[in-house]
Amino acid sequence: MNFRGFKIVALALALVATTLSVSAAQAAPLRIAIVMPSSTTDMAFSQSMFSALKAIQKEMGGESAMKIAYSENMYKVPDAAAAIRDYASQGFDIVIAHGSQYGSSVADIAPEFPKTTFAWGTDVNTFGQPNIYAYTAAAEEGGYVNGVIAAKLTKSKVIGVTGPVEIGDAKTYVSGFVKGVASVDPSIRVSKTWTGSFSNVALMAEAAKTHIAAGADVLTGSSQAVVGSIGAAKEKGHVLWFGTQQDEAPIAPELVVASQQYDWVSILKQMIKDRKQGKLGGEKFVLHLSNGGLKIVYNPKFKLPASAKAAGDKAIQGISNGSIKVTP
Amino acid sequence: MYQPATDTSIFRLPVAVGILAAAIRMATPYLFAAVGEAISQSSGVLNLGVDGVMLLGAFASFYVVLTTGSLWLGVLAAVIVGTLMGLLMSLISVTLKAEQGISGIGLYMFGLGLSSLLFKVMVGTVKTVVGFQPIKIPFLSNIPILGEIFFQHSLPVYVAFLTVPLAWILLDKTTWGLKIKAVGHNPAAADSLGVNVNLVRYISVTIGSIMAALAGASLSLALVNLFQENLTAGMGFIGVALVYFGGWRPVAIMGGALLFSTVNAFQLWMQVLNVKIPSDLAVMLPYVLTIAALALAPKLMRQPIALNKPFERGEH
Numbered sequence: 128m129n130f131r132g133f134k135i136v137a138l139a140l141a142l143v144a145t146t147l148s149v150s151a152a153q154a155a156p157l158r159i160a161i162v163m164p165s166s167t168t169d170m171a172f173s174q175s176m177f178s179a180l181k182a183i184q185k186e187m188g189g190e191s192a193m194k195i196a197y198s199e200n201m202y203k204v205p206d207a208a209a210a211i212r213d214y215a216s217q218g219f220d221i222v223i224a225h226g227s228q229y230g231s232s233v234a235d236i237a238p239e240f241p242k243t244t245f246a247w248g249t250d251v252n253t254f255g256q257p258n259i260y261a262y263t264a265a266a267e268e269g270g271y272v273n274g275v276i277a278a279k280l281t282k283s284k285v286i287g288v289t290g291p292v293e294i295g296d297a298k299t300y301v302s303g304f305v306k307g308v309a310s311v312d313p314s315i316r317v318s319k320t321w322t323g324s325f326s327n328v329a330l331m332a333e334a335a336k337t338h339i340a341a342g343a344d345v346l347t348g349s350s351q352a353v354v355g356s357i358g359a360a361k362e363k364g365h366v367l368w369f370g371t372q373q374d375e376a377p378i379a380p381e382l383v384v385a386s387q388q389y390d391w392v393s394i395l396k397q398m399i400k401d402r403k404q405g406k407l408g409g410e411k412f413v414l415h416l417s418n419g420g421l422k423i424v425y426n427p428k429f430k431l432p433a434s435a436k437a438a439g440d441k442a443i444q445g446i447s448n449g450s451i452k453v454t455p
Numbered sequence: 456m457y458q459p460a461t462d463t464s465i466f467r468l469p470v471a472v473g474i475l476a477a478a479i480r481m482a483t484p485y486l487f488a489a490v491g492e493a494i495s496q497s498s499g500v501l502n503l504g505v506d507g508v509m510l511l512g513a514f515a516s517f518y519v520v521l522t523t524g525s526l527w528l529g530v531l532a533a534v535i536v537g538t539l540m541g542l543l544m545s546l547i548s549v550t551l552k553a554e555q556g557i558s559g560i561g562l563y564m565f566g567l568g569l570s571s572l573l574f575k576v577m578v579g580t581v582k583t584v585v586g587f588q589p590i591k592i593p594f595l596s597n598i599p600i601l602g603e604i605f606f607q608h609s610l611p612v613y614v615a616f617l618t619v620p621l622a623w624i625l626l627d628k629t630t631w632g633l634k635i636k637a638v639g640h641n642p643a644a645a646d647s648l649g650v651n652v653n654l655v656r657y658i659s660v661t662i663g664s665i666m667a668a669l670a671g672a673s674l675s676l677a678l679v680n681l682f683q684e685n686l687t688a689g690m691g692f693i694g695v696a697l698v699y700f701g702g703w704r705p706v707a708i709m710g711g712a713l714l715f716s717t718v719n720a721f722q723l724w725m726q727v728l729n730v731k732i733p734s735d736l737a738v739m740l741p742y743v744l745t746i747a748a749l750a751l752a753p754k755l756m757r758q759p760i761a762l763n764k765p766f767e768r769g770e771h
């Protein structure tokens with residue numbers, strides 16, 4: 128090909144590319160941005176929301192229908208606030224501030240961008256703004272179910288809880304778990320540790336080892352740092368684990384009994400639907416067992432005795448139909 | 456073996472044994488990092504990038520074990536990463552004479568970012584590996600109480616404690632140690648006596664960096680047996696603080712590391728046994744006590760006078 132021929136081909140290619148990008152722009156995909164305090168692979172809080180977004184994207188037909196932009200590891204609130212404002216000013220349709228620590232930032236920023244939908248959690252406060260959704264999970268419900276099954280499985284009658292900081296859904300999950308255990312056998316001792324950090328994996332591992340040394344044969348815990356606890360339980364071999372936020376069985380299929388899984392898909396779909404009809408916020412969403420937002424995922428690779436599973440299912444049913452009331 | 460749940464007093468022998476055994480184990484990464492940093496600082500180079508090197512060492516060794524199953528290849532990977540990072544830090548701070556504090560912070564951020572990126576691209580999600588298993592040292596591990604506290608740990612724990620006498624011998628009993636300290640105290644004098652200041656600093660920084668990488672590997676291959684983004688959560692910075700705490704003396708650094716880890720183990724046991732103090736207060740304890748000890752301890756300092764100062768021939 129001579130130089131002239133090359134130029135013609137290049138010109139043609141450029142023309143095709145321009146046409147393609149114009150037609151893509153005409154379809155105007157839905158643009159969602161999310162700001163998260165930890166990583167998309169944390170096996171917990173951030174991952175639960177990120178995988179929900181990915182699932183919706185796939186269902187809607189991929190990147191051409193819905194674009195996802197994300198900022199992870201935004202554990203510094205001022206950085207997160209800058210990112211939230213940035214996404215809003217770039218014209219994203221929905222901006223999700225996925226962390227209860229981001230509340231005041233969202234309350235500040237949302238009034239400046241009345242055409243943008245903001246969503247933040249976990250909390251129930253929409254700050255009276257028409258373009259803010261609040262979302263949270265009734266983590267105590269799955270905590271209760273996990274507690275019931277755990278109480279059926281412990282032989283030493285000692286159960287350890289490895290928590291991060293005593294706030295938010297970590298606190299309510301643990302509170303529900305303790306109540307679930309007590310509903311089966313009040314003589315079982317549930318010991319709790321709080322490491323003061325959502326991300327210190329090594330300290331979480333040591334907390335789990337301490338529980339095990341003190342006689343615990345069943346452990347649970349919350350936050351992205353619990354991978355440390357699960358690792359410690361795995362090392363000891365005979366210790367069982369109950370997860371929350373995300374199905375944690377893939378890390379240790381031989382010892383994870385069940386996990387409470389947050390499924391944000393339904394509330395995200397509701398927000399997208401509302402937006403199409405012109406509603407941008409002003410409502411709170413709570414994940415419950417009854418509305419399918421919370422699921423207890425039994426690990427198929429763990430041989431759970433039938434009686435323990437029956438007790439778990441009964442608790443799920445009781446909470447769903449309101450005959451068991453779990454207060455956080 | 457286990458006492459029934461009724462007795463939850465913290466003042467019991469099994470609890471004390473549990474606390475001390477955990478303290479020995481938990482001191483491991485701090486020891487590797489701080490003893491290595493002491494060698495680097497003794498030659499006059501402050502390396503604040505320890506935490507970043509730890510993260511890269513932790514990831515590299517974890518990844519190699521995950522893919523090959525060989526713990527020794529994992530350790531080798533950490534050594535290679537430590538060497539490269541040490542040479543990089545030396546190039547920046549010794550040859551190019553950049554401000555050490557700033558370049559150390561840069562090194563930390565580089566390590567944090569790169570280890571997170573590689574983890575995401577090459578592994579994607581949290582996975583565990585089979586790490587170093589506890590070794591019961593024959594005879595010694597059978598001694599009641601002492602055996603359980605000291606002689607039932609995994610190999611990296613023993614090696615970490617072994618670095619203390621080794622570093623002491625290196626710094627205080629060999630000509631090489633004399634050269635390191637001479638370069639750290641008065642590089643011009645050392646230079647006039649024919650010591651190659653930059654070479655000594657390159658080697659010292661690289662030894663420190665290899666030990667930081669091993670500190671990371673001790674986490675991912677022995678203490679938690681997995682990798683997660685920002686696995687160290689700032690341990691490297693505590694390692695740097697321990698160097699000051701111990702006044703650049705390996706044995707005193709070990710004392711500091713043990714104090715910190717003992718109080719940490721103690722507060723975890725307090726929480727497990729439901730001692731009525733707020734958890735926020737409990738997790739603060741190790742830090743508060745370390746600061747108090749630092750303030751009240753007799754000053755054994757032997758701070759390298761040329762610490763943080765690049766060497767330029769003919770300048771004082």
